Structure formats: structure tokens, C-alpha cells
Amino acid sequence: xxxxxxxxxxxxxxxxxxxxxxxxxxxxxxxxxxxxxxxxxxxxxxxxxxxxxxxxxxxxxxxxxxxxxxxxxxxxxxxxxxxxxxxxxxxxxxxxxxxxxxxxxxxxxxxxxxxxxxxxxxxxxxxxxxxxxxxxxxxxxxxxxxxxxxxxxxxxxxxxxxxxxxxxxxxxxxxxxxxxxxxxxxxxxxxxxxxxxxxxxxxxxxxxxxxxxxxxxxxxxxxxxxxxxxxxxxxxxxxxxxxxxxxxxxxxxxxxxxxxxxxxxxxxxxxxxxxxxxxxxxxxxxxxxxxxxxxxxxxxxxxxxxxxxxxxxxxxxxxxxxxxxxxxxxxxxxxxxxxxxxxxxxxxxxxxxxxxxxxxxxxxxxxxxxxxxxxxxxxxxxxxxxxxxxxxxxxxxxxxxxxxxxxxxxxxxxxxxxxxxxxxxxxxxxxxxxxxxxxxxxxxxxxxxxxxxxxxxxxxxxxxxxxxxxxxxxxxxxxxxxxxxxxxxxxxxxxxxxxxxxxxxxxxxxxxxxxxxxxxxxxxxxxxxxxxxxxxxxxxxxxxxxxxxxxxxxxxxxxxxxxxxxxxxxxxxxxxxxxxxxxxxxxxxxxxxxxxxxxxxxxxxxxxxxxxxxxxxxxxxxxxxxxxxxxxxxxxxxxxxxxxxxxxxxxxxxxxxxxxxxxxxxxxxxxxxxxxxxxxxxxxxxxxxxxxxxxxxxxxxxxxxxxxxxxxxxxxxxxxxxxxxxxxxxxxxxxxxxxxxxxxxxxxxxxxxxxxxxxxxxxxxxxxxxxxxxxxxxxxxxxxxxxxxxxxxxxxxxxxx
Numbered sequence: 001x002x003x004x005x006x007x008x009x010x011x012x013x014x015x016x017x018x019x020x021x022x023x024x025x026x027x028x029x030x031x032x033x034x035x036x037x038x039x040x041x042x043x044x045x046x047x048x049x050x051x052x053x054x055x056x057x058x059x060x061x062x063x064x065x066x067x068x069x070x071x072x073x074x075x076x077x078x079x080x081x082x083x084x085x086x087x088x089x090x091x092x093x094x095x096x097x098x099x100x101x102x103x104x105x106x107x108x109x110x111x112x113x114x115x116x117x118x119x120x121x122x123x124x125x126x127x128x129x130x131x132x133x134x135x136x137x138x139x140x141x142x143x144x145x146x147x148x149x150x151x152x153x154x155x156x157x158x159x160x161x162x163x164x165x166x167x168x169x170x171x172x173x174x175x176x177x178x179x180x181x182x183x184x185x186x187x188x189x190x191x192x193x194x195x196x197x198x199x200x201x202x203x204x205x206x207x208x209x210x211x212x213x214x215x216x217x218x219x220x221x222x223x224x225x226x227x228x229x230x231x232x233x234x235x236x237x238x239x240x241x242x243x244x245x246x247x248x249x250x251x252x253x254x255x256x257x258x259x260x261x262x263x264x265x266x267x268x269x270x271x272x273x274x275x276x277x278x279x280x281x282x283x284x285x286x287x288x289x290x291x292x293x294x295x296x297x298x299x300x301x302x303x304x305x306x307x308x309x310x311x312x313x314x315x316x317x318x319x320x321x322x323x324x325x326x327x328x329x330x331x332x333x334x335x336x337x338x339x340x341x342x343x344x345x346x347x348x349x350x351x352x353x354x355x356x357x358x359x360x361x362x363x364x365x366x367x368x369x370x371x372x373x374x375x376x377x378x379x380x381x382x383x384x385x386x387x388x389x390x391x392x393x394x395x396x397x398x399x400x401x402x403x404x405x406x407x408x409x410x411x412x413x414x415x416x417x418x419x420x421x422x423x424x425x426x427x428x429x430x431x432x433x434x435x436x437x438x439x440x441x442x443x444x445x446x447x448x449x450x451x452x453x454x455x456x457x458x459x460x461x462x463x464x465x466x467x468x469x470x471x472x473x474x475x476x477x478x479x480x481x482x483x484x485x486x487x488x489x490x491x492x493x494x495x496x497x498x499x500x501x502x503x504x505x506x507x508x509x510x511x512x513x514x515x516x517x518x519x520x521x522x523x524x525x526x527x528x529x530x531x532x533x534x535x536x537x538x539x540x541x542x543x544x545x546x547x548x549x550x551x552x553x554x555x556x557x558x559x560x561x562x563x564x565x566x567x568x569x570x571x572x573x574x575x576x577x578x579x580x581x582x583x584x585x586x587x588x589x590x591x592x593x594x595x596x597x598x599x600x601x602x603x604x605x606x607x608x609x610x611x612x613x614x615x616x617x618x619x620x621x622x623x624x625x626x627x628x629x630x631x632x633x634x635x636x637x638x639x640x641x642x643x644x645x646x647x648x649x650x651x652x653x654x655x656x657x658x659x660x661x662x663x664x665x666x667x668x669x670x671x672x673x674x675x676x677x678x679x680x681x682x683x684x685x686x687x688x689x690x691x692x693x694x695x696x697x698x699x700x701x702x703x704x705x706x707x708x709x710x711x712x713x714x715x716x717x718x719x720x721x722x723x724x725x726x727x728x729x730x731x732x733x734x735x736x737x738x739x740x741x742x743x744x745x746x747x748x749x750x751x752x753x754x755x756x757x758x759x760x761x762x763x764x765x766x767x768x769x770x771x772x773x774x775x776x777x778x779x780x781x782x783x784x785x786x787x788x789x790x791x792x793x794x795x796x797x798x799x800x801x
Contacts, residue, residue: 023306024349026692027393029685030302031353036364037295038385039357039372041288046379047195047270051135053229056092057266058236060084060226060243061275062259064529074275075222076261078214079250081127084228087246090239093229095130096206097198099123099278100223103177103654104202106162116177116654117162121278122201123176125209133229136200140170141187149207153187158201176204177654178477183208194371197270197277217250218516218588220259225278228263236263256527257516281369287675294682297439301686303397304432305693306342310401335403342398343390350390368674400428430733433693437737437778438744440690441770443683445745448766450676453753456760457669463602464507465544466665468498468635470658471506472626472642475650481620487649488626494645496631496638501542502623503535506661507602510668512612518586519572528571531604531612532587534622540599542629549577550597557620561596562587568613569598587615606668607758628658691781698726698785719787726786727779734778738771 051057060080064071081096088094101120108114131143138153145151152174154162159169166188173182183204192200206212211221230236243261251258269277273284358374365372376383474480484502491497505511514529537555540547547563554560562585564572574580577598586592601611630638639658646655709722717725745767753759 020345022692022695023309023345024352026302026305026689027346027349027397028352028356030298030689031349031389031393032356032360033298033682033685034295034389035353035357035374035386036360036372037291039361039374039379039382040364040368040370041291042379042381043195043372044283044288044370045270047193048134048197048266050193051266053133053135054266056230056232056234057133058228058230058263059266059269059275060228061262061264062220063262064220064259065257072274073220073222073259074277075220075224076226077217077220077259078211078224079217080261081226083246083250084226088228088239088242090231090234091228092231093129093133095127095133095227096125096209096212096224097127097130097227098125098206098209098211098221098224100125100204100209102202104162105175105177107173107175107182115162118654118656119202121280122199123204124198124200124202124278125204125206125212127206130227131203133227134198136192136198137190139166139188139190143187145186146203146205147207149205150181150183151186151205152183153189153203154185155189155191155201157191159185159188178475179208181208195281197279199279218255218257218259222276227266239263255525257525257529283671287671291678294443294678297443298682298686298689299393301436301439301689301693303393304436305689306345306397307400307432308429308693310342310398338401339394339398342401343394346390346394346397350386354386367677430729433730434733434737434740436690436693437734437774438740440683440686441737441741441774442745442748443679443686444770444774445741445766446749447676447679447683448769449745449749449753449760449763450672450679452763452766453756453760454669454672454676456758457607457672458666460607460758462508462665463545463600465542466662468630468632469542469661470628470630470639470642471661471664472628472646472658473656474502474624474626475653476624480650480653481623483649484620484623487645490645490649491628491642494638494641496634496641497628498631499538499542499629501536501538501627502620502625503539503627504533504619504622504624506625506627506664507533507543507545508604508606508665510606512604514612515588515590517588517615518592520584521586521592526572528613530568530587531614532590533604533614533616534619535616536618536620536623539616539627542627543602545602546600548598548600550581550595552597553616553618556618559591559593559617559619561593561617563597563599563616564595565599565604565611565614566601567611568615571613585615587617590617590619593617603758608668608756610757627661687777691777694730694778694781695785698730698782723783723786727782730778730782731775734775738774741770742767 048054059074060076062073062076064073081094084091085094099121100123102123104117104119104123106115106117126146128143128146131138139156141153143153146153154166154169156166159166162174163169163172169185169188172185174185175182187203189200189203192198209224211224230239240263243263247259247261264272264275269275271283271285271288273286354374361372361374373379374382474484488500488502491500504513512531515532517526517530518524519526535553537553539545540552548566550563553563564580564585566577569577569580572580580595580598583595584592585595599614599616602614604612604614628642642658643655646653709725712722712725746762750762753762
């Protein structure tokens with residue numbers, strides 16, 4: 001019986017193959033999107049889920065207090081780990097781990113550097129306990145070797161990169177840039193998964209970390225983290241209260257900038273946007289939920305299409321139903337038969353979707369900067385998801401049409417008297433179409449507003465010039481610093497270089513350093529932190545910063561004066577720039593010097609955050625970057641000359657290809673740009689599938705109103721009037737959909753815009769454009785099918801009826 005039903009189902013699908021192909025295409029496209037979204041989210045959330053003690057693992061985080069504003073920080077003060085070990089017996093293990101940006105030298109047999117390898121963000125200083133808290137397997141050696149200084153461990157691929165064969169790496173010597181000591185390889189680890197929050201390639205003994213022995217509690221290093229493993233059965237709420245009391249012990253109660261600390265559960269680190277991770281890759285729970293909703297929307301649209309197309313095609317199968325019922329088929333048997341056809345269509349669509357997913361994954365993975373694989377052996381849950389999705393979609397899309405078709409009266413069916421069945425004033429089918437339109441409209445409006453916000457980011461003046469400027473990392477050892485002036489002078493002699501300036505960071509950066517200050521020789525610390533930016537005398541000219549009062553930075557290697565921005569001026573309660581000139585200012589651990597100028601505000605952070613109080617001053621010891629403004633002609637030749645000059649002045653240092661600063665600024669908004677691209681893609685797919693649904697529904701209406709259209713034509717109605725008549729009900733449904741979609745879009749997108757410190761005024765134009773474009777698409781789609789009915793011979797229709 002099963003084989004017979006299967007044979008009949010395939011025969012019916014072949015007979016109505018146009019209907020089947022439309023359904024398969026719509027379902028396959030939406031299922032492809034859903035599978036890609038599932039794979040991305042599953043692999044993203046599976047990061048670091050292999051650690052057996054994850055449920056007892058916590059990261060200690062810091063919460064800064066800046067004028068009463070909560071400032072979450074993922075780093076900790078240097079002495080935190082030692083203090084926790086001494087005072088918290090409930091903690092089984094405590095470990096430091098600090099991220100570093102280093103160049104590793106592989107040595108010749110005579111001790112000279114053979115090769116340089118850049119390990120930027122992939123070299124970590126760690127305590128051996130870190131590898132006991134989290135399970136990163138070691139192939140050779142063991143973590144305890146990192147207790148001793150000058151010991152180093154490499155991952156399998158990194159050791160193969162350094163020495164050709166990872167099995168030959170044990171005992172080999174390495175050097176770190178700026179450090180004359182030799183480091184011995186004492187361990188080999190398995191490669192860390194690419195989606196891990198810990199992109200460890202090189203692990204160095206924490207004993208060699210520059211800040212390892214510091215006892216300062218009032219300084220937080222964002223790259224220095226502390227992980228703890230609680231003993232089984234520990235009450236974390238009680239432990240948190242204990243940590244609060246512990247914090248008060250080590251901070252001055254009168255300090256307005258004293259930090260507090262919390263235990264952050266390991267399971268929340270990957271998706272909590274308050275703090276961040278070592279990898280820098282970040283998708284919040286909200287962003288992942290948005291992807292899930294988009295996937296659900298696309299499935300909903302495809303299912304609505306299926307239902308509409310099935311009901312549109314149902315009238316043509318009414319006689320088949322009548323004959324089967326007369327011959328003894330029960331309604332249950334007919335439902336099973338029609339559901340079987342749905343299962344076959346969905347299965348074919350799922351197979352095609354799996355092939356499309358496999359094909360698209362490399363492109364999507366590259367776009368999202370995430371390795372995504374369609375591997376059922378690696379992810380068994382994928383098979384369960386595919387099977388579950390197939391069954392759910394088949395029942396969701398097939399049940400209603402099967403109920404309708406199997407419920408036809410056999411006499412009416414044989415006499416061709418089947419008509420559209422109404423439920424009250426609106427049929428379920430019309431409700432589904434309105435829902436489909438509403439979802440598509442929300443996606444269109446969201447896409448237009450997100451793109452508008454991104455364009456605002458790209459075009460908003462930041463208060464400085466970022467064009468044709470490259471940033472070059474420079475060595476920071478004492479010998480190299482002696483050559484700074486002559487190196488800069490050599491570059492300026494190049495006609496392709498317009499200007500050069502040493503500084504700690506650029507005007508806007510994600511690596512800002514904040515510190516406390518004292519005003520006018522007061523013993524009381526200021527009640528907010530300031531962003532300090534050491535820079536030389538050419539910094540203002542190179543970036544086009546505008547001085548509002550006072551004088552610019554002078555040519556000196558030490559700090560002889562400070563320049564404030566407008567934000568700091570106002571927070572110090574100065575009404576005019578001239579009022580601050582001459583006042584004495586002392587930054588933490590820096591010189592006490594007069595305020596010599598006030599600079600116009602510039603965005604020192606991305607446009608996600610507000611402008612901070614900023615202080616600029618000269619301090620050669622703090623310079624880490626050289627900024628070079630290039631002439632527009634022959635840029636590539638100029639960059640090559642810069643590389644040659646660098647290697648001449650710093651022969652034993654690693655030269656890193658300079659990056660353009662405007663591209664660095666653009667990278668601030670990569671997540672938003674990717675969001676806009678994803679939204680645009682999904683919106684296009686939603687419109688495409690919705691047009692399928694519209695075409696199927698107008699086909700259904702055209703069949704149902706064949707006699708009516710013929711009578712109207714006989715009575716003198718023109719083709720345009722007939723097309724207008726068929727458009728009327730659909731335009732009305734689209735207007736209802738707009739009334740639903742507009743307030744929903746406003747609520748969702750207004751909330752999204754509130755996450756930005758700088759944002760567009762909420763625009764109404766996207767709502768108008770979405771409404772007009774949706775009506776236009778609707779009219780074109782409906783008219784295309786309605787025209788065929790309107791121009792048909794009315795005599796044939798009346799004879800048929």
C-alpha cells in the first residue's frame with residue numbers, strides 16, 4: 001500500500017509539475033537560508049563547549065566607576081589572582097592569562113634570527129593553572145613547565161610553521177622581539193578550534209609578563225584576564241558577596257574611581273557584549289536571536305506560499321477527490337495521500353537545500369569570518385535538525401491544504417461546484433497573505449534604515465582627517481628610540497611623504513588608555529578618567545586637529561604641557577577655553593605641567609560611544625606608532641621606500657606592512673555592514689518567495705472568478721477594468737499589512753538605534769518607500785497573471801461554467 005501511494009503521489013506531482021516546481025524552489029531557497037543560519041549559530045555557540053569544568057569556571061571582570069557611569073572591563077588589576085588565591089579557599093584554581101602582540105624570532109644555530117613570525121593577539125602569557133581550569137590538550141610536555149620563567153609552549157601547527165616538523169620543536173630556543181632572553185620550547189599543544197575565544201598559538205610563562213609582579217590595584221589592563229575554578233557545590237551568590245567585601249579591602253574607600261569586580265559565568269562570555277573576548281569576534285545574543293527570527297520569517301513565508309499554492313491548485317483536483325470518495329476512500333486516507341505529496345515535495349526541497357548550503361558555505365563563512373562546515377559526522381545534531389525540520393515543515397505546510405481538499409463534498413466536486421471557502425469575513429488564506437506581506441515589509445524597512453545608519457557612520461565628520469594616512473608599528477626598545485628623529489627626518493626627505501608624526505595611538509582607536517588626574521596641585525584625584533594620547537609636535541597638523549585656544553605641542557621628548565579637548569574642559573566646569581590655560585595638571589605617574597591649549601572635540605572612539613575627556617601631550621617613551629601622510633602620487637613606491645628605510649634604521653626588527661588608517665576606521669562598523677548585507681540578501685529572498693505566493697494566489701482567484709470576469713467582459717468591461725478589479729482585494733490586503741508592519745518596525749528599529757551614541761533621526765522615508773515599492777511589486781505581479789484571464793474568450797468561460 002505504501003509503495004502504491006508513493007507511486008500515485010509521484011504521478012500526481014509529475015502531472016502538476018509546474019505547481020510542484022514552484023513549491024520546491026520556494027521551499028529550497030528558504031530552507032537553504034535556515035540551514036546556513038542554523039550552522040552558523042550552532043558552531044558559534046559551540047565555541048569552547050568541550051571543557052569539562054565549564055559549569056564551574058568563571059572569569060573575574062572589573063566594573064569601572066566614571067562619574068557614576070558603569071564601565072564594564074574584561075581585564076583585572078595585576079595583583080588580583082594572587083589575592084584571590086590567598087583569600088578564597090572556595091576556589092580550586094586561579095589563573096592569570098594575558099594577551100600580547102609580539103614578534104617571535106626563530107634562531108639559527110649561532111643564535112641570530114633566521115625568521116620572524118608575527119603573533120599579534122595569538123601569544124599569551126599564562127599560569128600553568130589555566131590549562132587545568134580549561135581543557136586544551138597537550139601533545140608533548142605538560143602545563144607545569146610554565147611555572148618556570150623563559151619557558152614557552154606552541155600549538156601543533158605553530159611549531160610546524162617554526163621548525164618544519166612539530167615533533168622536532170621540543171627543546172628549541174626562541175626569542176621575543178625587544179627581549180634578549182632565550183625561551184625554551186617545553187610543550188606542544190593541540191591546535192585550538194578556530195571558533196574559540198582563546199586564539200592561542202604561543203603560551204609563555206606568566207613569570208615573564210611585564211606586569212606580573214605589579215601591586216597596583218588602580219590600573220586595569222584589558223588584555224590581562226583572571227579565570228577561576230570554583231570547588232564543587234560552591235554557592236556563587238555568597239561568593240560574589242564575599243568578592244564585594246574583598247574589593248573594599250584593596251581600594252581606597254575615598255577614591256571616586258575605585259573599581260568593583262564580579263564573577264562572570266564562563267557560559268556567558270561568548271555572547272555577552274558588555275565585556276568582550278580575546279578573539280575580538282563577537283556576536284551578541286540579540287544578533288543571534290535576530291538571525292533566528294529572520295530564518296523563522298523566511299520559513300513562514302515559504303509555508304504560506306505552499307498553502308496558497310496548494311489551495312490554488314486544489315480546485316483543479318476536486319473531481320479527483322470526488323471520484324476517490326465515490327470509490328470508497330475515507331477522508332483520512334485522502335489526507336494521508338495529500339500529506340504524502342507534501343512530504344515528497346519537502347524532501348526534494350530539503351535535498352536541494354542541502355546541496356545549495358554546501359555550495360554557499362565557503363562564501364558565507366568567508367563573509368562572516370567564521371569556518372562553517374556541513375558535516376553530519378562532526379555535528380550529529382545537524383541530521384536531527386534536518387529531519388525534524390523536514391517533518392515540521394511538511395505538517396505545517398501540508399495539513400491545512402490536505403484538510404480542505406479531503407473535505408470536499410463528492411457530489412459538488414463531480415459537478416465542478418467547488419468554490420473558495422470563507423471563514424467569516426476573511427479567509428484563513430487572506431490572513432496568511434497579510435502576514436506574509438507584513439513580514440516582508442518589516443524586512444524591507446529594516447534594511448533601508450540599517451543602510452541609512454551605516455551611511456551616516458561613513459559620512460559623519462569625526463573631527464580629524466583620516467585620508468592617505470598609514471600607521472606603522474615601531475620598535476619600543478631604548479636603542480630604537482634613539483633613532484626615531486633621524487628615521488622621521490629620512491622619511492620627510494621622500495617626496496611621496498607629506499608629513500609624519502609619532503604617537504601612542506591615532507585620534508580614534510579601540511586601544512585607548514584611560515588614567516586618573518590631579519588638577520591644580522590638588523591632593524584629591526579627579527572624579528573621572530581621562531583618555532591620554534601622547535603625540536609629537538606634528539600630530540595636530542597631520543590629522544588636521546583644530547586648536548580652539550592656547551598653543552600647540554612643542555618639539556620635545558618629555559611632557560612640558562597638556563592640551564585638553566572640549567569634553568574635558570566642560571567636565572572640569574570651565575566655561576571658556578581660555579579659563580583652563582595655565583592651570584596645572586598631573587596625570588597618574590606623569591609630570592605635573594600646565595595646560596597649554598584646548599582642542600576641538602574629535603571622536604576618540606567609534607560612533608557607538610560618546611567622546612571621552614582627552615588629554616594630549618608629548619612623551620617620547622610612550623610612542624608606539626608612526627603615522628605617515630602620503631602624497632596621492634606613487635603611493636606604492638612610497639610604501640616600498642618606507643620599508644627600505646625602516647630596515648635600514650632598525651635592521652634587527654620585524655617590519656610590518658603599514659595599514660591605511662581610513663580602513664581601520666571603516667572596520668569599526670563591519671558588524672553593521674554585514675548586518676545590512678545579510679538583511680538585504682534575506683529581504684531580496686523574502687520578496688522573491690512572496691512574489692511566488694502572490695502569483696499562486698492570483699491563479700487561485702482567477703480560476704474562482706472565471707465566470708464573473710466573462711460576464712463583466714460581455715457586459716462591456718475593458719481589460720484594464722478587469723485587471724483593476726482583480727487587483728482591488730490584494731491592494732487592500734497590502735494596505736492592512738502596512739498598518740501592521742509600520743508600528744512593529746518602528747518599535748524594533750528605534751530600539752536598535754538607541755544602542756548608538758551617534759545616530760540618524762528616526763526616518764519616515766523608508767516606511768513610504770517600503771509601502772510604495774510593495775504596492776508596485778504587488779500590482780505588477782497580480783497584473784501579469786490577471787491579464788491572461790482578462791483577455792481570454794468569455795464565450796469559452798461561459799460554456800465551461
